[in-house]
Amino acid sequence: MDDVEELCSRLIRLDTTNYGGGESAGERDAAELVATVLSAAGIGSKILERDTRRSNVIARVSGTDTTLPPLLVQGHLDVVPADPAQWSRDPFSGEITDGYVWGRGATDMKDFIAMVLTVLSTWAREDRRPRRDIVLAFVADEEDTGAYGAEWLVNEHPGLFHGCGATISESGGYSYHVTNATGAPVRLYPIGTAERGTAHLRLTATGRAGHGSRRNDDNAVIKLISALDRIAHHDWPIRLTPTVTAFLQRTGAALGVEVDLSDVDATLARLGKAAPLVENTVRNSTRPTVLKAGYKVNVIPSTAVAEVDTRTLPGTEQELLSTIDALLGPGITREFVYRNPAIQAPVDSPWFDAMAAAIHAQDPDAVVVPYCMGGGTDAKAFARLGIPGYGFAPLSLPEAFDYRAMAHGVDERVPVEGLRFGTRVLDHFLSSV
Template identity: 70%
Template sequence: MAERVVNVPAHNDVVDLCARLVRFDTTNHGNGDSAGERDAAEFVAQVLSDAGVESTIYESAPGRANVIARLSGRDPSLPALLVQGHLDVVPAAAADWTVPPFSGEIRDGYLWGRGAVDMKDFCAMVLSAVRSMAASGRKPRRDVVLAFVADEEDRGDFGAHWLTAKHPDLFDGCAAAISESGGYTYHVPAADGRTVRLYPVATAERGTAHLRISATGRAGHASRRNDENAVLRLVGALHRLSEHRWPVRLTPTVTAFLERAGAALDVQIDLSDVDATLARLGPAAGLVESTVRNSTTPTVLDAGYKVNVIPSLASAQVDTRTLPGTEDDLLRELDTLLGPHVEREFLTRQPAVEAPVDSTWFSSMADALRSQDPAAVVVPYCMGGGTDAKAFSALGIDCYGFAPLWLPEGFPYRAMAHGVDERVPVEGLRFGAAVLDHFLSHC
């Protein structure tokens, strides 16, 4: 059966909105070094104003701008919904790209540029849906808080975490939130030869614990025997860590993904043998294989200052990701693996996020996707990385990854975010705007 997208109204402005957002260089180099989001924020505020929506720009530091607006719903007795996306992007080396990364060029049915997928596409789709509703005199079913924030690509200190710490009242009444990353098409071959269109919606994401691992020892001359060499102690600890295979821990989200994706693909699911189940899932395993276990990945090394000197201190940084409810167990095992004379400290510590799978929110997202693709199979999944959901979930908000996007078969979507030649299908933008319009109108 030929794949097609149905009932997609002509949101002619969403592509232009996305292109114009991409053309703002909002590069975030990290550690406070940023081009800033102010110009993009002012553009967003103007688009909202043209649609009759009043907004406010909150600057956490010069140039680090966040836009907040609140739409009144038809039923103010319902809890509010937060729709949040970030305006900053990661750096792009222009020499590596086919097109200039901030050109917003449209070529071969795609809109190219840094942020086209992560995540100015979502910001444009939200703005398009708001404009469409305003143009037709419609209101969302419930109050909707819009947040276009800074600094997600670093630590959120100038964006979501700053807003929730300094202005939590802006999100009063919000029971749930949507943002990156979920609701996109994932074409998977089924056991019977069919191609199934899965749409994974994130109902969880692993926690982030960036650690510094430090080994101490006795300094000395490198030509002499030294059984207290800090470098060797660190290398030994990292070797034990890298060799350790963390056990399978099935969370409600991952369990639901395996069961529902398996049923849709006609694949036998054995929760007692997850590795064998992943092998049977084929390409769909890519959505879940990183979230059946915790992970500890060494990424940075720092030791020594002269080749003939044994240092007294050697350190490494380890990217640690924890599934909901597992952090304490991981840290106990981690301390055992590190061994004596090696200590750890947190550089960043943000808990895992998990929202209910079987909720009216999830059902409304599924309905909205099926309004544009009746063959959509909507499944929950857990994100392996982290988003601003960690900031907003601390306010008691159930956070979902729902940034709907239609993707053609074979499109390397998961390689686009932070990658070279980042691009998004023009048809996908129009599909996403229509899905969001439906969701905001009915959820």
């Protein structure tokens, strides 16, 4: 069997780029590699496709106690595009050098898939089984809409996930280096227990077309940019969710700093290096990203269009939309480009406790805290089946390593020792939970 870093490298070398809008290199090659590794470990699998080469691998590992609800372990095979001209190495080389595995998908999220497969291969070699059944879903299209992956599976094959008590996937369980009030180092390990919702909006302003040299009090472009200015500069109120509250309290206690929930901005300032983990999830956000208007410089167009990346905390979407409607003003309509509600899993649960125990088994000084993801994952799709989702793809990272800049970034890479650490943590968790 390959070492985890070799398997991660092999997965990276298979180009599974998702360009969006249904355009993709396809996940088939990676799916076939996954199926081959599973077969070598004595685990049967099946590849399901909504369309040619848009592949999803589904498998089930039998546990020793059939009375326990299964755990769903899911990850995506696709990656976002990478421009080789911007990279210091070929983004699909999977090169292993300087203690890292380099390439697109190294942290998002072929590392997790390689770690899970390595655990299963170890179990086969050592004739071990987990306590509960484990359902595996390595899916397509997470980097777009999930229409060929998790969303399609949940809509068309929900029975595959019947009875699952929880799911784990990307964006949590990694070491995050901070200092406490005395300057001593602290290793936080944030586990994702919530995700902000997505409410991408398209705004359309309408007005009177006319000559660019003449006065026009019904200019669609001016209407739109005025509305965007109001939205972009709106001071969205603090809204503390259970996950964010728990993060603030537990992190503050670990760092020895005062936590004042009535003055969150001051609390964030006191958290120092830990603040970036939570600062984007104490309130909703609306960030204009796309503008389209006009076709000729001397013509005032009758319509102008913008798209706004809008993120919502659990339970706040209607409040946000009502505020946006008030900010838009007359002559502007809104519609959803993409919509997926926020999700929240229990913080105080046996699942979370088992994840924390697995991390502590490898790092006794770890401080494990819940956190809310600013974006989203396929956990939202599985949440529609009543399956709570946790971000738990453990890694041990060097202090100077900017993990949060890796996903979708240039020179994406993952430390070899981090992969080995994560494999041990996953082995402990999946064996004992």
